[in-house]
Amino acid sequence: MARKVLAAQPFSVLLDARLTAFGDGEAAVELDIRDELRQQFGSVHGGVLSYAADNALAFAAGSAVGSRVATAGFSIDFLRPARGTLLRAHAHVVRAGRTRVACRCDVTTGDADGPQTLCAVAQGTIAVLAD
Incomplete structure (x- = not known):
């Protein structure tokens, strides 16, 4: 069900994002880093990092309270340039x-087979929507 929700988000489809973990108050969103996602200095654009964190936060919340959730707000701190071939956002409740x-x-980047480098941290509040 969670993968169907991700597939129903046109922006997630545009980025070719994948939900690689979901359940027990945790979720992970991954995407391959392509040149189109970089800013002028060669790092992944902050908007892409923010997207990944936002969706991971919401999916983590959804795994704990059900699928009717929406981000009420979040903050993100960029710690270092995001470089590599794989971006991963792992969130927990x-x-x-x-x-x-x-x-x-935690938002990390690196190569698929190598170590991941922490490049951003985020925290957010997810609203549980009424039925």
Whole structure:
């Protein structure tokens, strides 16, 4: 079901994003780094990092409270340039309440077979939507 939700997001399809982990209050979104996703200095654009963190936060919350969620707000800190061939955003629930879910996310980059480098951290509040 979660992969169907991701596939229904046109922007996620444009980026060719993949949901590689989902369940028990955690989620991971991955995408291959291509030249079109870089900024003028060769690093992955901050908007792409933000997208990955936002979606990972929301999917982590959804794995804990159900699929009717939407991001209420999030902040992201860019720690170092994002380089490599693979971008991964891994989020987990800090606290799931009745109407809001607090989550944290690490965004890493690297090569598929090599070590990952932490390039951004994010935290967010996800709203649980009424039926």
